[in-house]
Amino acid sequence: METDTAMAVNTTQDETRTHSDQDAWRELARQFRVDSIRVAANANSGHPTSSMSAAELMAVLVSKYFRYRVDEPKSANNDHLIFSKGHASPLYYSILLAIGAIDEPEMETYRLKGSRLEGHPTPVLPFVDVATGSLGQGLPIGVGLALTGKRLDRLDYRTWILCGDSEMAEGSIWEALAAASFENLDNLTAIIDVNRLGQTGPTRYEWDLDVYANRIGSFGWHTIEIDGHDVAAVDAAYAEAIATKGKPTAIIARTIKGKGVAWEENKNGFHGKPVDDSDDAIRELGGRSSIRIVPPSPDEEAHAHVFAAGELKLPTYEKGAKVATRKAFGDALAALGAADESIVVLDGEVGNSTYTETFGNRFPERFFQMYIAEQQMISAAVGMQVRGWKPFSATFAAFLSRAYDFIRMAAVSQANLYLCGSHAGVSIGEDGPSQMGLEDIASLRAVHGSTVLYPSDANQTARLLALMANNKGINYMRTTRQATPVIYGADEKFEIGGSRVLRSTDTDQVTIVGAGITLGEALKAADTLAADGIRARVIDLYSVKPLDTKTLIAAARATGRVVTVEDHWAEGGLGEAVFSALAEAGATVEGKLLAVRIMPGSATPEEELQMADIDADAIVKAARALVGGKDSK
Ligand SMILES: Cc1ncc(C[n+]2csc(CCOP(=O)(O)OP(=O)(O)O)c2C)c(N)n1
Numbered sequence: 001m002e003t004d005t006a007m008a009v010n011t012t013q014d015e016t017r018t019h020s021d022q023d024a025w026r027e028l029a030r031q032f033r034v035d036s037i038r039v040a041a042n043a044n045s046g047h048p049t050s051s052m053s054a055a056e057l058m059a060v061l062v063s064k065y066f067r068y069r070v071d072e073p074k075s076a077n078n079d080h081l082i083f084s085k086g087h088a089s090p091l092y093y094s095i096l097l098a099i100g101a102i103d104e105p106e107m108e109t110y111r112l113k114g115s116r117l118e119g120h121p122t123p124v125l126p127f128v129d130v131a132t133g134s135l136g137q138g139l140p141i142g143v144g145l146a147l148t149g150k151r152l153d154r155l156d157y158r159t160w161i162l163c164g165d166s167e168m169a170e171g172s173i174w175e176a177l178a179a180a181s182f183e184n185l186d187n188l189t190a191i192i193d194v195n196r197l198g199q200t201g202p203t204r205y206e207w208d209l210d211v212y213a214n215r216i217g218s219f220g221w222h223t224i225e226i227d228g229h230d231v232a233a234v235d236a237a238y239a240e241a242i243a244t245k246g247k248p249t250a251i252i253a254r255t256i257k258g259k260g261v262a263w264e265e266n267k268n269g270f271h272g273k274p275v276d277d278s279d280d281a282i283r284e285l286g287g288r289s290s291i292r293i294v295p296p297s298p299d300e301e302a303h304a305h306v307f308a309a310g311e312l313k314l315p316t317y318e319k320g321a322k323v324a325t326r327k328a329f330g331d332a333l334a335a336l337g338a339a340d341e342s343i344v345v346l347d348g349e350v351g352n353s354t355y356t357e358t359f360g361n362r363f364p365e366r367f368f369q370m371y372i373a374e375q376q377m378i379s380a381a382v383g384m385q386v387r388g389w390k391p392f393s394a395t396f397a398a399f400l401s402r403a404y405d406f407i408r409m410a411a412v413s414q415a416n417l418y419l420c421g422s423h424a425g426v427s428i429g430e431d432g433p434s435q436m437g438l439e440d441i442a443s444l445r446a447v448h449g450s451t452v453l454y455p456s457d458a459n460q461t462a463r464l465l466a467l468m469a470n471n472k473g474i475n476y477m478r479t480t481r482q483a484t485p486v487i488y489g490a491d492e493k494f495e496i497g498g499s500r501v502l503r504s505t506d507t508d509q510v511t512i513v514g515a516g517i518t519l520g521e522a523l524k525a526a527d528t529l530a531a532d533g534i535r536a537r538v539i540d541l542y543s544v545k546p547l548d549t550k551t552l553i554a555a556a557r558a559t560g561r562v563v564t565v566e567d568h569w570a571e572g573g574l575g576e577a578v579f580s581a582l583a584e585a586g587a588t589v590e591g592k593l594l595a596v597r598i599m600p601g602s603a604t605p606e607e608e609l610q611m612a613d614i615d616a617d618a619i620v621k622a623a624r625a626l627v628g629g630k631d632s633k
Helices: 014-043 048-052 055-065 086-098 138-153 171-182 209-218 231-243 278-284 325-339 357-362 374-386 397-412 440-445 458-468 517-531 549-559 574-584 605-611 616-627
Strands: 080-083 159-164 188-194 222-227 249-254 322-324 343-347 367-369 390-396 417-422 451-453 474-478 483-485 500-503 510-514 536-540 543-545 561-569 590-596
Touching: 014 048, 014 055, 014 086, 014 231, 014 278, 048 086, 055 086, 055 159, 055 188, 055 231, 080 086, 080 138, 138 159, 138 171, 138 188, 138 374, 171 374, 188 209, 209 222, 209 249, 222 231, 231 249, 322 325, 325 343, 325 357, 325 417, 325 458, 343 357, 343 374, 357 367, 374 390, 374 397, 374 417, 390 397, 397 417, 397 440, 397 474, 417 440, 440 451, 440 474, 440 543, 440 561, 440 574, 451 458, 458 474, 483 517, 500 517, 510 517, 510 549, 510 574, 510 616, 517 536, 517 561, 517 605, 517 616, 536 549, 543 574, 549 561, 549 574, 561 574, 561 616, 574 590, 590 616
Parallel strands: 080 159, 159 188, 188 249, 222 249, 343 367, 343 390, 390 417, 417 474, 451 474, 510 536, 510 561, 561 590
Antiparallel strands: 322 483, 451 543, 500 536
């Protein structure tokens, strides 16, 4: 058994070993407290008291149970340790120091400018799988890692998550608790540091461990209640967690916030600050030490599972046919999945609307139904990409907003995510505004380093998706519910950061920029304008971020007038992207930003576009007004 072969703090045998192990764990916990206090004092900020409560929990874990190769932090067989309570970073860095992952000079840079030891852990350090610090994220991401271990990698690594008790109020934690037991994740252990206090005062249930145990137990977990400062109890709890088969385990540990420093123990008002009189505190704890440990070794022989892969054969569509881009997304995703065995797909229980079901039917082993739990869907994807899988997550664009904080944090995690939001805009029609994605371009554009693609026809969707699948960072594709005409041939080339000029002459008087459903409206408008003798340039802005500023600037300079049209709120969408790029380039234009500005209701798609003033008629009117045509007054 892995626990017996573990290299613990000491190397003595038999009876004496138990006692000396326990002494060594206590010593290590003491060192973790001292190190947490001293680095926070040095930085004059941080969360030492939140670190001190979990010192024994972590000392026993890393000495005996956490199987990890410090020299190879990305090794497939390593266990994973995530501080869901990321603010306890002093404790986390104290562990890294003790296992030799960082050295003493670096330890002293905690929270200082340029340091890898940021206020909350991020993957700037190779030992950190994912960024935490936004509470309620570590456990759902851990579910993703544990799922990956069971169903994708098929390796026996374990995932250990340290949670705070105040953090347990987050809804995403309960999404994770439900998902983990449903998936029988006995390779996942939640360690709940019940220190009774949160940031501003007592937590809801303070030290009532039974409340946690009953609720978490009713979610299908094995639960163990312990005194989190009793190293023997902590040791026994980990052994029991490992021995528990078929369900995940939650260790619910009663602890004391600020433990070890009499004047701060279990007192409100010391959260998130250096310990008062830190020198005295360190003296009270017995002074500094430099214990170094070697965590137990993982099994080096096992290899991650690899699925079979074949040829890439992207779908093609006949020009003139009417196909929804969401349908083309589903077809293309399945085609990409056939060629790239690392592609996995997560569904928020709308796979027959987003068309991820096409992939799911073909590759059930790489398809994950996350049910209507968007935070868990994105977290699981973040966990999967830690191990090199390429997760595509799809739901209605509107519902991705529920997981926005997880997407934001995924960027901090330097994660590679592939997102699709379907049912974009008012053009979904009768279902009404609750189902309409009208904020997604703005929100996804605002994510650091993101890519935002918005195809307008089926062939373009397939080709852009193939490019997106090889792109890093947070990638988003916006798809349309309505069938739209196929306007591009299957052999046309597109690029991330590109655009396509569909109508142009040397004497264009106005530029119309659209994408997705509004591109067809823009083309219709250009025809109407042409009949009036107004020459309009039409640009398909399928890459909203990065933006093809070169083409836009050239068009703006050539025509002096720009109309943008989008099925999205005016704020932060395609139009604002275009006009801010033009302003930055110093291109002076007369502009009109057509976007949704009314609260839509139910109507047919055509009526919706018309009521929102983003249909062909609205574009014609705006263009005429700019050019000074007959409807301009
Ligand atoms: C989503 C979110 N909301 C609020 C905060 C601010 N915050 C940081 S720590 C904390 C209290 C956490 O208490 P607990 O989970 O019990 O951990 P402890 O510090 O007591 O160990 C709060 C509210 C946050 N980081 N994330």
